[in-house]
Amino acid sequence: xLKFFHMRCISYFTLSEFCFQLYLCGYxxxxxxxxxxxxxxxxxxxxxxxNTGVIYRRILSQFPxxxxxxxxxxxxxxxxxxTSQGQMEKNMLDFVFAVDDPVTWHTMNLLQNxxxxxxxxxxxxxxxxxxQNDYGASVxxxxxxxxxxxxxxxxxxxxxxxxxxxxxxKTLYVAGRLHKPVKMLVQxxxxxxxxxxxxxxxxxxxxxxxxxPESFTEEELFLQIAGLxxxxxxxxxxxxxxxxxxxxxxxxxxxxxxxxxxILRDCxxxxxxxxxxxxxxxxxxxxxxxxxxxxxxxxxxxxxxLVDLPGKNRDVEEILLQVxxxxxxxxxxxxxxxxxxxxxxxxxxxxxxxxxxxxxxVSYSSKKLMxxxxxxxRKQSVSQTS
Numbered sequence: 001x002l003k004f005f006h007m008r009c010i011s012y013f014t015l016s017e018f019c020f021q022l023y024l025c026g027y028x029x030x031x032x033x034x035x036x037x038x039x040x041x042x043x044x045x046x047x048x049x050x051n052t053g054v055i056y057r058r059i060l061s062q063f064p065x066x067x068x069x070x071x072x073x074x075x076x077x078x079x080x081x082x083t084s085q086g087q088m089e090k091n092m093l094d095f096v097f098a099v100d101d102p103v104t105w106h107t108m109n110l111l112q113n114x115x116x117x118x119x120x121x122x123x124x125x126x127x128x129x130x131x132q133n134d135y136g137a138s139v140x141x142x143x144x145x146x147x148x149x150x151x152x153x154x155x156x157x158x159x160x161x162x163x164x165x166x167x168x169x170k171t172l173y174v175a176g177r178l179h180k181p182v183k184m185l186v187q188x189x190x191x192x193x194x195x196x197x198x199x200x201x202x203x204x205x206x207x208x209x210x211x212x213p214e215s216f217t218e219e220e221l222f223l224q225i226a227g228l229x230x231x232x233x234x235x236x237x238x239x240x241x242x243x244x245x246x247x248x249x250x251x252x253x254x255x256x257x258x259x260x261x262x263i264l265r266d267c268x269x270x271x272x273x274x275x276x277x278x279x280x281x282x283x284x285x286x287x288x289x290x291x292x293x294x295x296x297x298x299x300x301x302x303x304x305x306l307v308d309l310p311g312k313n314r315d316v317e318e319i320l321l322q323v324x325x326x327x328x329x330x331x332x333x334x335x336x337x338x339x340x341x342x343x344x345x346x347x348x349x350x351x352x353x354x355x356x357x358x359x360x361x362v363s364y365s366s367k368k369l370m371x372x373x374x375x376x377x378r379k380q381s382v383s384q385t386s
Contacts, residue, residue, distance in 0.1 A: 055093075055150070056072065058148045059147045059148050059152065060186070062112070062147060062148075063112070064105050064112065066100065066105055066108075067098065067188075068098045068188045068190055069097075069159070069184075069190075069193060070098070070185040070186035071096055071178075071184050071185055072093055072094060073094050073096070073177050074091070074092070075088065076088065076093040077182070078181055078183075078252055080247040080251060080252075081246065081248075092150075092151045093151070093152045093153075094153050094154075095153070096174055098157050098158070098162045098193075099157075099158060102129040102132055102158050103125050106125035106128045106156070107125040109156075110128075113142075113145075116142040117355075118355055118357035131351070131354070132157070132158070135347065136173075136350070136352075137171040137347070139155040139156065139157045139173060139174060140155065140157075140355055141156075142355065142356070144356070159190065159193060162174055162193070163196045166196035166200040167196050167200070167296065167297075168298045169296035170298050170340075171340065171343075172340045172344060173345075175200050176228055176341070178201075179200070179201070179225050179226065179228055180252075181255035181256060181259055201260065201263060202263055203299075205260065205263055206294045207333055207337065208221055208228070209269060209270065210288060210295075210329060211333055214280060214281060215280045217277055217278055217279075218256075218257065219253060222256040222257075222260075223245060225256070226245050227245040230244065230341070231341050232337065232345070234342065235345060235349070269281060270282070285325040288323075288324040288325075288329055289320060292320040293317070295333075298340060300320065302337075302340060303319075303320070303336040304316055304319040306335060
């Protein structure tokens with residue numbers, strides 16, 4: 001029965017159709033292994049900064065090339081509400097590199113870019129890879145790195161850990177970043193990774209459906225999706241602009257629409273009306289059960305822990321059937337997501353102090369606090385004028 005419901009919820013369009021849509025939009029290009037995709041000439045390529053192809057190519061050339069997936073994200077790549085073009089060009093560029101063999105990759109990177117690392121570099125590539133994989137969200141970040149006239153931050157994650165997070169939301173750290181529009185730079189022919197990228201987007205849609213009312217707008221959906229990876233993140237209380245989620249979505253509605261439109265059109269759980277920008281989702285117990293059964297495994301486990309009494313050890317399917325009939329179903333889903341994000345955000349931040357070093361940690365944190373302060377001031381200014 002579990003397989004039946006997963007088939008109904010997950011397989012509502014083919015991977016090839018999805019890949020073709022992303023190809024048209026410049027998210028990735030189906031080419032030979034480790035193809036750079038920063039210069040897709042298609043006129044529908046999503047806009048980021050001017051001359052980004054050259055910037056990304058020059059920056060990526062400074063790193064070992066054995067990368068299975070690379071993407072850039074954040075306010076230095078996509079314009080956010082309240083940010084001018086001039087400010088955007090000064091913002092740090094954020095990258096994530098997925099690599100098949102972290103030990104070999106760090107060995108090469110230590111030879112090429114030893115200064116990027118904190119004092120942990122003296123431990124060598126094997127220990128660095130162990131710190132990467134065994135602590136926090138399985139990502140090793142080097143931050144405040146000067147590269148080609150810009151300041152960058154890059155995280156390294158193993159391909160297997162990335163697939164695990166995309167499929168099961170073990171930490172929802174990198175998977176959460178991929179719920180939002182990103183600039184895909186490198187994509188190899190790993191079929192499991194491509195399928196996991198699709199699965200992650202579908203999971204974001206299903207989780208959001210459960211937390212939204214029966215009828216809602218596209219913008220409300222995209223705000224819900226963009227906010228998934230910030231639910232429970234302690235940094236949203238101190239260190240991040242409180243308007244971060246809305247700032248991400250407001251100026252990037254079209255980017256979100258392109259990323260999710262095929263999923264929404266083909267999903268049997270929703271009536272999607274693109275001309276009106278509205279959606280209606282099935283909120284019956286049966287509909288919510290189907291949506292719950294389509295959620296990633298870790299989230300299902302977190303939800304069942306909230307409901308199941310100690311010592312009962314009921315089947316997951318039985319518990320989710322109960323949750324589907326509960327008026328607080330959406331709140332339970334939100335609580336489950338928050339518990340995943342809270343844990344990974346705390347452990348990854350603690351790990352970041354060691355991987356960045358004390359000086360960079362203080363410098364990076366102060367910039368985040370300043371950004372939060374500016375966001376608060378901007379919000380106060382808007383409320384006073386209105």
